[in-house]
Each structure stands twice: as C-alpha cells, then as structure tokens.
Amino acid sequence: MQSLLDVSGLAFAYDGAAAVRDVSLSVQPGEIVALLGANGAGKSTTVRMIAGVLTPQKGDIRFAGEVLTGSPSHVVVRRGITLVPEGRLVFPQMTVMENLQLGAHIKQRGEIAALVDKAFALFPRLAERRGQLAGSMSGGEQQMLAIARGLMAEPRLIILDEPSLGLMPIVVQEVFKLIEAVNKSGIGVLLVEQNLHQSLRIAHRGYVLEKGSVVLAGTGQELLADAYVQKAFLGR
Ligand code: ATP
Numbered sequence: 001m002q003s004l005l006d007v008s009g010l011a012f013a014y015d016g017a018a019a020v021r022d023v024s025l026s027v028q029p030g031e032i033v034a035l036l037g038a039n040g041a042g043k044s045t046t047v048r049m050i051a052g053v054l055t056p057q058k059g060d061i062r063f064a065g066e067v068l069t070g071s072p073s074h075v076v077v078r079r080g081i082t083l084v085p086e087g088r089l090v091f092p093q094m095t096v097m098e099n100l101q102l103g104a105h106i107k108q109r110g111e112i113a114a115l116v117d118k119a120f121a122l123f124p125r126l127a128e129r130r131g132q133l134a135g136s137m138s139g140g141e142q143q144m145l146a147i148a149r150g151l152m153a154e155p156r157l158i159i160l161d162e163p164s165l166g167l168m169p170i171v172v173q174e175v176f177k178l179i180e181a182v183n184k185s186g187i188g189v190l191l192v193e194q195n196l197h198q199s200l201r202i203a204h205r206g207y208v209l210e211k212g213s214v215v216l217a218g219t220g221q222e223l224l225a226d227a228y229v230q231k232a233f234l235g236r
Helices: 043-050 073-079 096-103 109-122 124-128 139-151 169-184 196-202 220-225 227-232
Strands: 005-014 017-027 032-036 058-063 081-084 157-161 188-193 205-210 213-219
Touching (some): 005 043, 017 188, 032 169, 032 196, 043 188, 073 081, 096 109, 096 139, 109 124, 109 139, 109 169, 124 139, 188 196, 205 220, 205 227, 213 220, 220 227
Parallel strands (some): 017 213, 032 188, 032 205, 081 157
Antiparallel strands (some): 005 017, 005 058, 205 213
C-alpha cells in the first residue's frame, strides 16, 4: 500500500543550532501516528517542515508518493495536509461559524456550507455554539474548533500539534475521542504529543524523538512496554 506520508532524513537548524537532526517517519492511510518526545525534542520543528512552514535543510518529504519537500504551506494545504498548530490559534473576536468559514478559504464559495455542516455533524458542541465568539469558549471547545477549522480544507492528513496542552484530563479524553472520530472518517492523523499514555491509547503507531532524532518506533503497545519509554517518560 502506498504511504500517505513518507518523511526521510529530515534536518533543520535555527541559526546553526540543530533542532531536528535525523527524522524519518511514515503515516499509512487510515492511521493515527503519534510523534512523542520531551520539550524541545524537535516535534514542532518536524511538523512545521512537513506543513511547509519551514524548509528542510536535509531530507525528503513525500505525500501520496509525490515529492513535497520545500513546497510552501499554501501548496501543502492544497495537496491535502493541514497543520493545527500548538496553542489553538482560533480568532477570538470571531464566531465559531466565522472561524470555520476562514478554514475553508481554499474552497469555492458554494462548497463552504456543506463543509460547515459536515464539521457540525462531527462536532455537535460547535453546532450549538455557532454564533458564540471563539474567545469566550472553554479551552477544550477552542481546541475542537481549531481541529474542525483544520478539517474545512478537506485534508487527507491532519497534523495536530499538542492538542492536549493545558486541558484538564477529562477534556483531553473528549478531544482524543474526537480525534479518533476524525480518523474513522478516513483522515490520517499525525499527533504530536507529550501526553504519552493517552496518545498511545488511540495511536496505531508512534515515534519517540530525542534531541532531534527518532530513537524509538513501534506500535502503541510496544512503546508503552519499552523500558526506555518507561524510564524517560513515565518515571518508572
Ligand atoms: P515543545 O514540546 O516544547 O514544543 P518540541 O519537541 O516541539 O518542543 P521544537 O519546538 O521543535 O521542539 O524545538 C526544538 C529546538 O529548537 C529547541 O531547542 C527550541 O528551543 C529550538 N527552537 C524552536 N523554535 C525556534 C525558533 N523559532 N528559533 C530558534 N530556536 C528554536
């Protein structure tokens, strides 16, 4: 089967300071893949390269078999990858509906209403709040909106950068259930997380980054059972 995303040997340094040294990973169609690692391991830098926000200094990115390396973000979005960046950057002074409509800026006007309906079907909480200002919603609701807005471009792969950040555990569970629902609707998910336990529960596979390199890869079960993961991340 053709990989959805294939990344090999990515590297990036900010002003000479290496942030990503050697990252190779793949996402197969239908998968949720977790990208794990401590603060500063290079997770965000990796996904910014995939999304075309940063240009890799080494390595290759292929999407559905076609070269994507170095394509700018507006091209990457049209090819079918959406990045939902860290920090749920919704427009606080705009309503839920307006935020969603902005997410569909690459779509034709006539397509937008149907896409909004689709998002509301997946996220009923947002439908109830369609007229509410995004800035007045709870952290969990804003994260749902950020994800729903990312779906408006109809991606084949959605990249979520730390969707659980700053949310209460019960809300994290709810957001992760929605991520599973998004995946079941046929969209590949690359899930950047520090929250190892919860993310490996929903991920089919995962990669662990340390100091800019992949140090471990495996299924969720394999990673949870790994002595290194237990020591480094779970404090055992
Ligand atoms: P976090 O979970 O804290 O977001 P991360 O695994 O996503 O961490 P990155 O944000 O990719 O890691 O950071 C990797 C390294 O690159 C860190 O040392 C960080 O300080 C550095 N870095 C990130 N962004 C920049 C920037 N814009 N300019 C300079 N250095 C940066």
